[in-house]
Amino acid sequence: MAKSRDYKVKLYPAHKDGGFVVTKYDLFGNTPYPEQDITAAGMEDLVDQIRHFAMEHGDGCSASARVADGGRKPPGFKSATDSLYFNLKTKEELEAQEEAA
Numbered sequence: 001m002a003k004s005r006d007y008k009v010k011l012y013p014a015h016k017d018g019g020f021v022v023t024k025y026d027l028f029g030n031t032p033y034p035e036q037d038i039t040a041a042g043m044e045d046l047v048d049q050i051r052h053f054a055m056e057h058g059d060g061c062s063a064s065a066r067v068a069d070g071g072r073k074p075p076g077f078k079s080a081t082d083s084l085y086f087n088l089k090t091k092e093e094l095e096a097q098e099e100a101a
Helices: 043-057 077-081 091-100
Strands: 003-019 020-023 033-040 061-067
Touching: 003 043, 003 091, 033 043, 043 061, 043 077, 061 077
Parallel strands: none
Antiparallel strands: 003 020, 003 033, 003 061
């Protein structure tokens, strides 16, 4: 069984634009993004917990995970957390949703 590790997960706004995924980052740190501390045993457990967090969040997002203690990344971390996108909508769907609000 894999050793439990602590991770920090942050969700950034994202949407589909054609065949691409567009993620928005605030470089100056003025935007508070949803964050959660997760303890997971293995990459499958980590991705499942990130998926659950993103589904609770509900909006289109890109998830970024990092090891909380700053130590070495476990084997398979990069490939498991490289492209975590959830609840993505197209640009047109987002514009229609904003007009309806």
